Amino acid sequence: DAGVIQSPRHEVTEMGQEVTLRCKPISGHNSLFWYRQTMMRGLELLIYFNNNVPIDDSGMPEDRFSAKMPNASFSTLKIQPSEPRDSAVYFCASSLALLNTEAFFGQGTRLTVV
Amino acid sequence: DQQVKQNSPSLSVQEGRISILNCDYTNSMFDYFLWYKKYPAEGPTFLISISSIKDKNEDGRFTVFLNKSAKHLSLHIVPSQPGDSAVYFCAASANTGNQFYFGTGTSLTVIP
Numbered sequence: 001d002a003g004v005i006q007s008p009r010h011e012v013t014e015m016g017q018e019v020t021l022r023c024k025p026i027s028g029h030n031s032l033f034w035y036r037q038t039m040m041r042g043l044e045l046l047i048y049f050n051n052n053v054p055i056d057d058s059g060m061p062e063d064r065f066s067a068k069m070p071n072a073s074f075s076t077l078k079i080q081p082s083e084p085r086d087s088a089v090y091f092c093a094s095s096l097a098l099l100n101t102e103a104f105f106g107q108g109t110r111l112t113v114v
Numbered sequence: 115d116q117q118v119k120q121n122s123p124s125l126s127v128q129e130g131r132i133s134i135l136n137c138d139y140t141n142s143m144f145d146y147f148l149w150y151k152k153y154p155a156e157g158p159t160f161l162i163s164i165s166s167i168k169d170k171n172e173d174g175r176f177t178v179f180l181n182k183s184a185k186h187l188s189l190h191i192v193p194s195q196p197g198d199s200a201v202y203f204c205a206a207s208a209n210t211g212n213q214f215y216f217g218t219g220t221s222l223t224v225i226p
Contacts, residue, residue, distance in 0.1 A: 040218070055213075093157075
């Protein structure tokens with residue numbers, strides 16, 4: 001398997017624009033996580049899905065953030081409108097929906113909002 | 115609020131010596147702990163884990179120790195190698211779900 005695939009790897013956008021980050025989890029994994037990496041908070045869990053259903057979105061910082069998982073092989077994280085403070089690296093990870101199993105991460109999307 | 119804390123942002127160690135990375139947690143429901151390693155421009159990769167029924171788990175040069183009463187775990191790398199230079203994240207999960215909570219990371223530099 002190619003692992004968790006995220007696109008784009010880098011995104012530069014202007015403040016106020018809509019940004020969509022994409023993720024393809026590992027085939028067969030039924031849990032998917034979106035994380036944001038910042039210096040202050042490390043890897044911050046934004047939202048996670050089990051079997052395409054959002055289970056916990058309490059980490060989503062504001063209503064400007066939304067995430068979807070229309071099927072088992074695709075998820076999106078959308079920011080609308082984007083702001084400079086959203087600049088960070090966003091990671092997607094997937095795992096089996098079992099206790100005590102590790103998650104596998106994609107390479108991340110570095111978002112810069114100017 | 116940060117439920118998993120890594121209070122040392124950075125650590126430098128000489129090649130061949132032991133590296134000790136520390137992690138503290140606040141949630142007593144956490145029962146599974148993991149360490150991830152991250153190189154620049156890459157995603158974190160799983161390194162080693164430990165369940166709360168154990169107090170030690172070893173994998174080659176890497177050993178994780180868990181002190182449940184102190185809510186503290188540590189990762190020992192011995193001997194340290196230059197290729198170990200990376201950011202190390204501690205993570206935890208509870209038996210109420212499979213989401214992971216991460217610390218802020220410790221940047222390890224192993225000096226040749």
